[in-house]
Amino acid sequence: MxxxxxxxxxxxxxxxxxxxxxxxxxxxxxxxxxxxxxxxxxxxxxxxxxxxxxxxxxxxxxxxxxxxAGLLAAMVVSDKEVGVSISHLDGSRQATAAAALNPADSPRVWIQTGIQQLQHLIARSYPSEPTPDIRQCLVAVPTQADADTGEVYPSPASRRWIGINALESVSGALMCPVRINNTARVEGLCEHDAAGSDPSSVTCYARFSHGVALSHIVHGEIAAGAHGGSGELGHTVVNMSGPQCSCGNHGCLMQYTSIPALQTRIRRVWPNTEARPPALLDLLATPSGTWPPEATNLLRDAGKIAGNALANVANLLDPDLLVVGGELGVADSPFFDELALTVRQRTLPLISTHLTISHAESSRDLKRVALAATESLRSDTxxxxxxxxxxxxxxxxxxxxxxxxxxxxxxxxx
Ligand SMILES: [Zn+2]
The missing domain is CATH 1.10.10.10 (Winged helix-like DNA-binding domain superfamily/Winged helix DNA-binding domain)
Structure with missing residues (x-):
C-alpha cells in the first residue's frame, strides 16, 4: 500500500x-x-x-x-494558425509545434488540424517509447465557449462556430480531460509571463484584429468570468447611433477598431489617385511615415476610440500592465501611439501612475502561447x-x- x-x-x-x-x-x-x-x-x-x-x-x-506519469498538453487556435505544446507534469521535456490554417475553412477543420498536430508532436517526441497519456489538455478557441460544456451559444457574432464543440472533439479524439478557454485570454497570459510580472500583478491584454478581445490576468491566472465568457471588449457599445454590429447591437467598439471596419473606411478616404487603396494589412506592414495623411488620420482616430475604451477598462480593473496586440497593435504606428496617449490622458492618477503600456511581442508566436498554456495547467495546484x-x-x-x-x-x- x-x-x-x-x-x-x-x-x-x-x-x-x-x-x-x-x-x-x-x-x-x-x-x-x-x-x-x-x-x-x-x-x-x-x-x-x-x-x-x-x-x-x-x-x-x-x-x-x-x-x-503522462503529459500536459495545449492547443491554441487562431483564425490563421494553430499552436500546440506538450510537457511532462513537472514542466520538463517540453515540445511545441505550429501549423498554418486556412481562414476560409470551417473551425471544425482548424480543430482537427490541431488534434493531428498534437498527435504528431507526441509521436515525434516519444518515437521509441509507449505513447504517454495526456493527463490534461487546455484548448483555446477564438470564440466564446461555455467553460463547463464547451458549447458555443447561437449568436450571429459566433455563427461560424455554432454546432462546433472543441472541448468534446478534443477530449474524444485524444481521450483526455479538456479545459476550454479563449485564445485572446491565453495570449494575455503569455504576455504576462513574458513580462516577468510580479506574481501579485494584474495584466490586461487587448487584441485588435478581425475581432477585438480583452484578456484579464490576476495573480498569474486567467480571469475568465463565471462561465468562460469574459473579455468581449469588441462588443461594448461606444456609440448607440453607430453602425449595426454582427451581435445585433449598434456602435460596438469593433465597428470602429477592427480590421474589417477599418478596411472599409480606408477605401473611402484613400486619395483619389490611380493607385488602388492597399489592403489594410499591407499598409500596416509599411512605415507609417510613407502613408497618405488620410490613412494616418484614420488610424489615429481609431486609436483614440480604442484608447477611450481601454481607459475605461483600466479605470475598472487597475492593471499594472496593459499590452496591445493583434495586427493593429504594432509599435510606432498612429493607432498604437494615439491609443497609449488617450489611455494616459483618461485614466485616474492612481492608475496611470503605475500603468505600463506596451505592444504585444511574445504572444505573436502561437508556440510560445501554447507553452504558456501548459505551464498554466502546471501552476494549478x-x-x-x-x-x-x-x-x-x-x-x-x-x-x-x-x-x-x-x-x-x-x-x-x-
Ligand atoms: Zn457587437
Missing amino acids: PTSNEPIFLSALAINGPTQRADLARLIGVSRTSASNLARILHDDGLIEDLPKPGVAASRYPLSTSPK KLMTAICADLTNRSSNQGKTPHMMTRNLPGSRR
Whole structure:
C-alpha cells in the first residue's frame, strides 16, 4: 500500500519542476530518509526518473516526472494558425509545434488540424517509447465557449462556430480531460509571463484584429468570468447611433477598431489617385511615415476610440500592465501611439501612475502561447494534486482498468 505522502511528493515535484531529493524533503516537510524512500517507490512505479546533469554526481541528480506519469498538453487556435505544446507534469521535456490554417475553412477543420498536430508532436517526441497519456489538455478557441460544456451559444457574432464543440472533439479524439478557454485570454497570459510580472500583478491584454478581445490576468491566472465568457471588449457599445454590429447591437467598439471596419473606411478616404487603396494589412506592414495623411488620420482616430475604451477598462480593473496586440497593435504606428496617449490622458492618477503600456511581442508566436498554456495547467495546484493522487492510486491498484480509476479532475470534462 502506498503511504499518503506519495501523492504529496509527486505533486510537489510536478509543481516545482525537476528537484533534488533533499529539496523535496524540505518542501513537503519529511526527513531525507523518507524522501529517498518515497523516491524509490515512485521510481519503481515508473512515475519518476533521474534527470542526469553533466558534472553532477548521480546521487544528486534532480528527479523528474517520467513519460509514464503522462503529459500536459495545449492547443491554441487562431483564425490563421494553430499552436500546440506538450510537457511532462513537472514542466520538463517540453515540445511545441505550429501549423498554418486556412481562414476560409470551417473551425471544425482548424480543430482537427490541431488534434493531428498534437498527435504528431507526441509521436515525434516519444518515437521509441509507449505513447504517454495526456493527463490534461487546455484548448483555446477564438470564440466564446461555455467553460463547463464547451458549447458555443447561437449568436450571429459566433455563427461560424455554432454546432462546433472543441472541448468534446478534443477530449474524444485524444481521450483526455479538456479545459476550454479563449485564445485572446491565453495570449494575455503569455504576455504576462513574458513580462516577468510580479506574481501579485494584474495584466490586461487587448487584441485588435478581425475581432477585438480583452484578456484579464490576476495573480498569474486567467480571469475568465463565471462561465468562460469574459473579455468581449469588441462588443461594448461606444456609440448607440453607430453602425449595426454582427451581435445585433449598434456602435460596438469593433465597428470602429477592427480590421474589417477599418478596411472599409480606408477605401473611402484613400486619395483619389490611380493607385488602388492597399489592403489594410499591407499598409500596416509599411512605415507609417510613407502613408497618405488620410490613412494616418484614420488610424489615429481609431486609436483614440480604442484608447477611450481601454481607459475605461483600466479605470475598472487597475492593471499594472496593459499590452496591445493583434495586427493593429504594432509599435510606432498612429493607432498604437494615439491609443497609449488617450489611455494616459483618461485614466485616474492612481492608475496611470503605475500603468505600463506596451505592444504585444511574445504572444505573436502561437508556440510560445501554447507553452504558456501548459505551464498554466502546471501552476494549478488543485489540478496537479488531483492528477498525482490519481496516478499514485492507479499504481496501488494495478490490474484494474484505467477507466475505473480515472477521477473527475477539477475544471474539466472527460
Ligand atoms: Zn457587437
